[in-house]
Amino acid sequence: MWVFIVTAAALLIWLIFLMIPQSGYYEQRANDLHERERTIKAARGRIFDRNGVILADNQSVCTITVIHNQITDPEKVIKVLSQELDLDEETVRKRVEKVSSIERILSNVPKALGDRIRSYKLDGVNVDEDYSRYYPYGTLASKVLGFTGSDNQGIIGLEVKYDQYLQGTEGLILTTTDVRGLEVDNTAEKRVDPVDGLDLYTSIDYNIQAYAQQVADRMLEQKEAKGVSIILMDPQNGEIYAMVNAPEFDLNEPYTFTAAVTADENLAQLSDNDKLNQMWRNTSINDTYEPGSTFKIITATAALEEQVVSLNDTFVCPGFRVVKDRRIRCHKTVGHGTETFLQGFMNSCNPVFMDVGARVGIDGLYKYFNNLGLFEKTGVDLPGESSSIMHDINNVGEVELATISFGQSFQITPLQLLRAVSAVINGGTLVTPHFGVKAVSADLTQVEVFDYETKASGLSPATCETLKMMLEKVVAEGTGNKAYIEGYRIGGKTATSQKLPRNSGKYIASFLGFSPADAPKVIGLIFIDEPVGTYYGGTVAAPVMKEIFENVLPYLNIEKTAEAAEWET
Secondary structure (H helix, E strand, O other), X not given: OHXXXXXXXXXXXXHHHHHOOOHHHHXXXXXXXXXXXXXXXXXXXXXXOOOOOEEXXXXXXXXXXXXXXXXXXXXXXXXXXXXXXXXXXXHHHXXXXXXXOOEEEEEEEEHXXXXXXXXXXXOOEEEEEEEEEEOOOOOOXXXXXXXXXXXXXXXXXXXXXXXXHHOOEOEEEXXXXXXXXXXXXXXXXXXXXXXXXXXXEXXXXXXXXXXXXXXXXXXXXXXXXXXXXXXXXXXXXXXXXXXXXXXXXXXXXXXXXXXXHHHOHHHOOOOHHHHHHHHHOOHHHHOOEOOHHHHHHHHHHHHHHOOOOOOOXXXXXXXXXXXXXXXXXXXXXXXXXXXXXXXXXXXXXXXXXXXXXXXXXXHHHHHHHHHOOOOOOOOOOOOOOOOOEOOOHHHOOHHHHHHHHOOOOOEEOHHHHHHHHHHHHOOOEEOOOEOEEEEEOOOOOOEEEOOOOOEEOOOOHHHHHHHHHHHHHHHHHOOOHHHOOOOOOOEEEEEEEEOOOHHHOOEEEEEEEEEOOOOOOEEXXXXXXXXXXOOOHHHHHHHHHHHHHHHHXXXXXXXXXXXXXXXXX
């Protein structure tokens, strides 16, 4: 009797424990057994340019799944799905006959085809709504926008950088089933609606991006170049209007190799994954290069700030300088003769800058490199940004100091250079280059505006004004004269960078320009990698920037002036 009483009491206590404290747990377990979940994909947020043009959109597709226990005519299901979806019958059979709660047959099925399969009314076959990414303009800004994978998550570019805003939250369809997994008749489905992702508004201007890309593609073909990059940015706030890295790839077919990749002998030995990574690389931020003479802007800035040179200081260029045991030549091998610092800047004279660099010294140069952000990443809102490759200050000798002064023997990214020069011409503010402006919900109830860091570079207004004057003279009278446009005030600097190894005969032609010279609203950099034939920046790159500015400046409502204002020198 006592054994019975104790046992009954223990069972009663255990039953009370199960029915009250643990009731929620077992209710959930029961629901899990009797409910089958199917996800409802959320629409991914769209990507817009600055004027509301859709750059990345969604298209309706379907996902075809089968539920084994609900299939009443497996042979008909196998026949219909294999024929309609153009799949191997054996592959479909394995999935249909697999004993599982739900089995996916195919995703990203066009909606019209999904509707046709739905019309067969096959027991156990589900046709669920889904979305796939669609890029209306194909190759436009492909290495900036990026693309998504089969799970609709970002892979590269803005798609992955802003994935947390774009992705949204999936919904659910809950169906009640019996112990055999069959749907219970006369029971309503429970539905949890998906929450769509936020739309991303960017600083890209579709018209500027499309035009710059046309120009880059044409130069790529005409000069048989390895690549052409163009960046156009507002130097006052870092908003990027356009970033082109030709050859671009088709965002709707991101795993299909471009003709440039298949024709490149240097990539022949790489795996397909490595080839794809090369095809997707954004040269403007992922790769570094020796900037060459465009970097003389930075050396000149440091020298003027340190007051070790004035515009009228004179130098003599015999066509070279001997530094220790090295004979380092000027691009004009017969020499420029006697010239002022201003003339040396306009002539892009290497010996002048070797002398000026020696006056500043490596400590002084590195001080301004640091102030202008050249020892750090720009902070651009794209993944995979590279940083500069600089000498350890303790290892810089006379030869290294000489070559650094005119833009050789170290490497930076094109965007690092553009950011540094923007600080020089905007009055001394170091901005953060960026694309993302705001993320907005479709019903406008949620708006997140993105903020970007700015900091003072320490440059004096006087130095900034002097550099703008010098750079305007380079275009008006110096090596950048092929970028001159009558009526517009344009500043700029040319560069011809010799690639490593020095005897390879390979060059990068580039030009950095901005306008209006006195109050810049747009700054641009064009970078032509390994042009065939003429390779000088002033001859090859400067005319391209002129062509771009002739179209972009009126578009940005930058008006012509009757004549250039007089600068005080």
